[in-house]
Amino acid sequence: MSRIASAQAYPSRPVRLLVGFAPGGGTDVMARLLQPALSQRLGQQIVIENRPGAGTNIATEAVLQAVPDGYTLLAASLANAGNATLYDDLKFNFLRDSTPVAGIALDPFVLEVSPSLPVNTIPELIAYAKAHPGKVNMGSGGIGSGNQLTGEMFKMMAGIDLVHVPYRGAGPAMVDLMGGQVQVMFNTMSASLQHVRAGKLRALGVATKTRQAALPDVPMVAEFVPGFEASFWTGIAAPKGMPPEIVEKLNKAVNAAFEDPQVKARLAEWGATALAGSPDDFAKFVADETEKWGKVIRAANIKAE
Numbered sequence: 001m002s003r004i005a006s007a008q009a010y011p012s013r014p015v016r017l018l019v020g021f022a023p024g025g026g027t028d029v030m031a032r033l034l035q036p037a038l039s040q041r042l043g044q045q046i047v048i049e050n051r052p053g054a055g056t057n058i059a060t061e062a063v064l065q066a067v068p069d070g071y072t073l074l075a076a077s078l079a080n081a082g083n084a085t086l087y088d089d090l091k092f093n094f095l096r097d098s099t100p101v102a103g104i105a106l107d108p109f110v111l112e113v114s115p116s117l118p119v120n121t122i123p124e125l126i127a128y129a130k131a132h133p134g135k136v137n138m139g140s141g142g143i144g145s146g147n148q149l150t151g152e153m154f155k156m157m158a159g160i161d162l163v164h165v166p167y168r169g170a171g172p173a174m175v176d177l178m179g180g181q182v183q184v185m186f187n188t189m190s191a192s193l194q195h196v197r198a199g200k201l202r203a204l205g206v207a208t209k210t211r212q213a214a215l216p217d218v219p220m221v222a223e224f225v226p227g228f229e230a231s232f233w234t235g236i237a238a239p240k241g242m243p244p245e246i247v248e249k250l251n252k253a254v255n256a257a258f259e260d261p262q263v264k265a266r267l268a269e270w271g272a273t274a275l276a277g278s279p280d281d282f283a284k285f286v287a288d289e290t291e292k293w294g295k296v297i298r299a300a301n302i303k304a305e
Contacts, residue, residue, distance in 0.1 A: 010070050010246050011044040017236070018049050018063050019075045020056025025169070026188055030104050030234040031075045033266055037257035042250075048075075055083055055144055055304065057090060064097045068239040070246040073101065076237040078146045078293070081286060085294035086144045086304045095290060099238040100283040101247055102254035103275025105267060106231040107188040109150045109207040111221055112196065116180040122204050122224040125184070129160040138162040139182035141170035143305045149293050150186040150207060150230040152300040157225045177201060188232045189214060189271035207231065214271030233275055233289070235282055251279050 021027045039046045051059040056079040066072035080094045119125045129136050140147035143166050167173040177185045178200045195201045205221035206212045207230040221228045258274040
């Protein structure tokens, strides 16, 4: 009875949502997009707290060690799936020690090149990289970042060599991609669209199962590299042992927030899609992503800094 009563009363105070990245990054942007609609549906303020560092592990550990009462949540992301394999010394196991609550969004990766690189298609890029081994630089937001993992998967599946150049964040890498200091990068659709439309970057492919309305003339990478698919995703996770009634209430509130016209319009504008579904759907998705990126990290022998 008391658990049901506590779930009905939840939330009776503001809820903290920890983001393991600095303000302005993809995960932060998605969390802030959801914030007003979620606050409205829960009847309490959602307070976003940026706690960057250690590839999101600082924020993740803080949430997983918190009381599982629904007042401390994590903006989970692809980083959590990769970190399970990338780091040898984590004090937690994300799949074991977290409660999956809800997916937020999928932000597809786009394969883009500097306009200075003389290629216009993925077959041309593959041929150019094979003809110039060790000469084509691939930018990323850092060791183990989603940009790098997607790029490493592409290298393996396309059978080519690109030289990885890690930056402190995807933003600086994009600046150098536009300037031609690096020639290739996989970046998210939301971060890429304005630069592609302005002609500052050339999009060669989207890493999705279908063509994207936001870039209708850009083919899928999978049309040339069969089976290739990668998106940066965000979702909400909580500490292990959270009452199912509170998980359900949060999940329903997140899914309902996607019906908000402003949220819908903004996701469409960014080329992102809602990752709606049940807590079990999100749990399976995170487990699959953890396995997928674990294989890439081991095969490419990527080590955390």
